[in-house]
Amino acid sequence: NAGVMQNPRHLVRRRGQEARLRCSPMKGHSHVYWYRQLPEEGLKFMVYLQKENIIDESGMPKERFSAEFPKEGPSILRIQQVVRGDSAAYFCASSPYTGTENSPLHFGNGTRLTVT
Amino acid sequence: EDKVVQSPLSLVVHEGDTVTLNCSYEVTNFRSLLWYKQEKKAPTFLFMLTSSGIEKKSGRLSSILDKKELSSILNITATQTGDSAIYLCAGGNSGNTPLVFGKGTRLSVIA
Numbered sequence: 001n002a003g004v005m006q007n008p009r010h011l012v013r014r015r016g017q018e019a020r021l022r023c024s025p026m027k028g029h030s031h032v033y034w035y036r037q038l039p040e041e042g043l044k045f046m047v048y049l050q051k052e053n054i055i056d057e058s059g060m061p062k063e064r065f066s067a068e069f070p071k072e073g074p075s076i077l078r079i080q081q082v083v084r085g086d087s088a089a090y091f092c093a094s095s096p097y098t099g100t101e102n103s104p105l106h107f108g109n110g111t112r113l114t115v116t
Numbered sequence: 117e118d119k120v121v122q123s124p125l126s127l128v129v130h131e132g133d134t135v136t137l138n139c140s141y142e143v144t145n146f147r148s149l150l151w152y153k154q155e156k157k158a159p160t161f162l163f164m165l166t167s168s169g170i171e172k173k174s175g176r177l178s179s180i181l182d183k184k185e186l187s188s189i190l191n192i193t194a195t196q197t198g199d200s201a202i203y204l205c206a207g208g209n210s211g212n213t214p215l216v217f218g219k220g221t222r223l224s225v226i227a
Binding site: 033043 | 216
């Protein structure tokens with residue numbers, strides 16, 4: 001049973017370019033979360049999606065950032081016109097639906113974005 | 117705003133020592149507290165705690181939740197160099213709502 005798959009592992013972009021980060025959740029998981037991690041910082045929530053729906057995007061900057069989780073295919077986090085401050089590790093996590101209890105999140109290995 | 121605070125932020129110990137990592141939380145409609153271990157890559161799940169006073173144990177690691185004090189501790193006994201990692205604490209409220217993470221404790225175990 002494959003875990004959460006993220007690609008690419010490393011991504012280098014010049015200022016002003018676009019970055020696309022992909023995440024395939026664990027088999028059977030219908031909930032996807034994106035987190036950003038800066039050095040010496042914890043994981044900061046960005047966006048929570050289910051298939052074809054954004055449930056909570058309260059942690060995502062309103063400009064330049066967007067996310068989707070289409071019916072078919074991986075979840076995509078898209079950053080347009082990247083700036084140096086976007087350099088970070090971006091982690092995707094997935095969980096199954098379990099009703100009212102919290103589900104432990106299962107994380108991918110992350111994408112390390114470097115903006116030059 | 118919900119928040120989770122961990123202490124210490126970093127810790128250096130010798131192999132064989134016992135360590136205690138702390139986590140305090142302010143989470144609206146709190147349901148559970150989770151601990152993760154992060155080495156170079158993905159955070160890996162350690163424990164989920166929902167009931168106060170009940171210790172969860174896995175090998176040399178154990179954790180307990182105190183809902184009255186809004187806190188949790190993670191204990192590691194007889195530490196090994198392989199325990200060196202960042203330990204993350206997260207609080208959650210109901211259902212599948214996003215977890216709120218602390219900044220983590222960076223543990224270094226030296227031989």
